[in-house]
Amino acid sequence: EFERTFKSLCNTNYAEIKESGNEIHRYLEETKNALQMSSSSSTSADWTCYLEFVNDLVVKGLTASVMASFKFLLDQIDPVSIQKEGRLPLFEIMLDLNSTDGLLFQAPLGKVDDKTGMSDLIDNIVGSIFHISTLFKRVDSEGTYLKEIQSDLATTSVLSTLSDTIASNDKKCLELQNDFHKYSHFWTTDLTTYFEDF
Numbered sequence: 001e002f003e004r005t006f007k008s009l010c011n012t013n014y015a016e017i018k019e020s021g022n023e024i025h026r027y028l029e030e031t032k033n034a035l036q037m038s039s040s041s042s043t044s045a046d047w048t049c050y051l052e053f054v055n056d057l058v059v060k061g062l063t064a065s066v067m068a069s070f071k072f073l074l075d076q077i078d079p080v081s082i083q084k085e086g087r088l089p090l091f092e093i094m095l096d097l098n099s100t101d102g103l104l105f106q107a108p109l110g111k112v113d114d115k116t117g118m119s120d121l122i123d124n125i126v127g128s129i130f131h132i133s134t135l136f137k138r139v140d141s142e143g144t145y146l147k148e149i150q151s152d153l154a155t156t157s158v159l160s161t162l163s164d165t166i167a168s169n170d171k172k173c174l175e176l177q178n179d180f181h182k183y184s185h186f187w188t189t190d191l192t193t194y195f196e197d198f
Helices: 002-034 045-077 079-085 118-134 146-151 153-181 191-197
Strands: 094-098 102-106
Touching: 002 045, 002 118, 045 079, 045 118, 045 146, 045 153, 094 153, 102 153, 118 146, 118 153, 146 153
Parallel strands: none
Antiparallel strands: 094 102
16 A cells, blocks of 8 residues: 555656756756857857756755655654654554464565565665656756765765664564564474373
């Protein structure tokens, strides 16, 4: 349910961002036409400086959007923030007793081969957030803004905090699982054999 809702929201926001990027390109083209610049004069120093100025604004806007999304995600998985704000956590992980495999987490912690682990889910969300920097081409050259967004210091700092929070949550989950392991004889003992021996 979360993934369906998230995908729908992403598609809506992607469309808005893509249209905004296309609008920026249209405005630049209109400005170029209004200044009656030829293709040779469009490489002038003044025009290049103007493109760099617009490019910086675009990078700042995309970075602000990415940062807002990362901070929101962090607030949803940070136990301190959840408790402080009185929110329900975004994700629910159940510790399930399986008769054949013992105690298992649903969803599994970390990364899983079939991409259903909690780290896989969060990696997908992070990838979706970074994807906004690829929705329209740069104003100053070919390519996208992904490199600038990924190398931004504030972005890497939030990602590091996010990674630490995930590791801390995983550790707490494993501690809970270990608390129950001392009772493993309740589900590992073959009751038929046990009662026959009794």
